[in-house]
Amino acid sequence: MMRLNELQLAELASELDEVKAGVMSQLGDKEACYIRRILLTQRLSAISGRILMVLGFLTPWLWVLGVALLALAKILDNMEIGHNVLHGQYDWMNDPVLHSQRFEWDIACDAGSWKRTHNFEHHTYTNIIGKDRDFGYGLLRLSNDFRWRLRNLWQFVTYLLLSTLFQWGVSYHELAGERVFFGKKKPDRINSVSHSDLKKAFFGKGARQLFKDYVFFPLIAGPMWLWVLSGNLVANIIRNLWTSTVIFCGHFTADVHTFTQQQCEGESRGHWYYRQILGSSNFTGPRWFHILTGHLSCQIEHHLYPDMPALHYLTVAPQVQAIAKKYGIAYNSGSFLRQYATVVARIIRYSFPGGASTA
């Protein structure tokens, strides 16, 4: 791969900025209607899903449908609504229900914690080893930039467990980074929130979510309590597996690059863009599929423009791809199954010592 000089990087930045400006200057009714329609769909499927589960005594198929609808509601809430709203994509609408400063979502992770670890840490230091803790989440060895340890031998099982409990992993992520419960604090971490506030948000939000799905709704379902409890558990797990899979396909495919801290010291905006393209990967699919991923199927575009309303990622993707081609930057895209296969291969390969360093 050719390396770009600073002049080329500046040109790259201005071309990518132009693509963004083209979309951002047109924001209006279309985007507002779209996200409100998604919000309505989410509310309808959440409420009908919870009702249908109770009606499972008529025929278990209603329970199955209810679980599917609740899982859909949770996926829409987390992906197309929550993740995008928390990036501030809809702040311009000035709607209290859709504003990043106020939004809270149906997942164990506190929104404030997410904005610090994801919006700030992950999106600023994407794939910089030692800075972006999302690369392997401190649990998985995904490139030879990390020393091999014995526990990496069974990291595929760790991965499956992480995927199943993904919302709790996400929720605990900041506390792990801050070494709230275990480990020695890293000297270079800037800490903006006290440990007691982190714990309060973690336990508070987690308890509310657990109470809702495993105490409140089963209780009001009366004799159907076990159906509702198990249905909620299944819906949460479906959502966990789905979000985890989408995210892994966005950053841990075979051709994703990582970077060292030296490479990124005092980097220009152009280099930041360059790193975002190389640090992410896209996958293809039908329109509804993109919506279910929260348009993270366009992870590259998302990383270039995290605050652009996500429905536009598909429309700018061809332009971004053309620009990447012009500057000779690899644009990593493929079918969902192919990308996922390379993720699995990557997790297994680095279970063992050695392997290539991608930085």
Added chain:
Amino acid sequence: MNKTISLWGQNLYRQFSLMLANQPKLSYYLHPLLNWNKPGVHPDYHSARIVDFRWETDQMLSVWLEPASSWIGFTAGQHLLVTLMHQGRYISRSFSISSSAALFAQQKQIRISCRIQPQGEFTQALAAGIAALRHLSISDAMGDFVMKPNADTGKTGAIVMVAAGSGITPLWSMLSSLRCWTSPIVLFYCVKAAAQAAFLTELNQLAAKQPLFELQLIETATAGRLNLVQRLQAHTDFSLHKALYYFCGPEAMSRQYSDDLIQLGVSAAAIHTELFGLARLVSEGPVKQALFIQQGKVTTVEATAGMPLLQAAEQQGLSPRFGCRIGVCYQCVCQKKTGQVLNLRTGQISGDSPEQIQLCISAAHSDLQVEL
């Protein structure tokens, strides 16, 4: 004791709705469902159906609204915050109610009358969209620019009102709401030309019918500015000190008349003012740096003296929450961590310590750190 229970109840409800819906109130969760066919309705406010509209003059649009039953009513002279959706985005502006208390009592309707500003985003959007709009959102009525009935009017000599331009709206609401006239009222109505005077027909009718009411129309384009004190002193059997005063118009006008009257010994308590429009300071002077911190991410904003921080932040591509943009609705309140701000409404300069500020009416007075 009751207060403790009610606070406890509110907190319990908040916790319950956070648990159930991850929203501070359940109405936020249900809003997309309940208002799917009313896209302009804001979840914090009451919806109001647009019943009718009429152009009072070529610049002033009156809109009749039927507020939802949750809206509790108003006292003549009060204003409210009106919100509409323009190009996918909620924008708000405050207006005085221009209809009488009787209209609301009998038909559950209120009227707002808006001067369409050539540069005003809200009023332009309202004028352009009024034919297609079905609903607006309105806040509770607020403000204390109201007549205190009987208690003080009974013993006073007269009531003096001064309206400049669209400042007539709350005063006309007061006049048309009055049911028993106990003291004389004189209204000085300052407009550029009579053609731009809204409610002129109604005011003339009132003057013809009600002997205690006197209308003085001042066309400033030809007659020049009103010298209030001179006019009042020329008035026969009039005591400056016994009168009550109601001024509604630009801040400079109200301040001028108030100062004049206070100098002549009129008690400040007898003067009531309602400001229309935010006094703009000249945006010159040294540029300050404001650091906006949003979840750990720092954005540096060049804050020109006199420019509201909200506007400065928006020019830098940030989108803080906002509402009325004139310091009324407190939606843009956020935490200032260090530095001094100038309050553009009051002219007060804040201390340096952390405090809550309203972004829309605060300008940088020193370098700042603000948490969004």
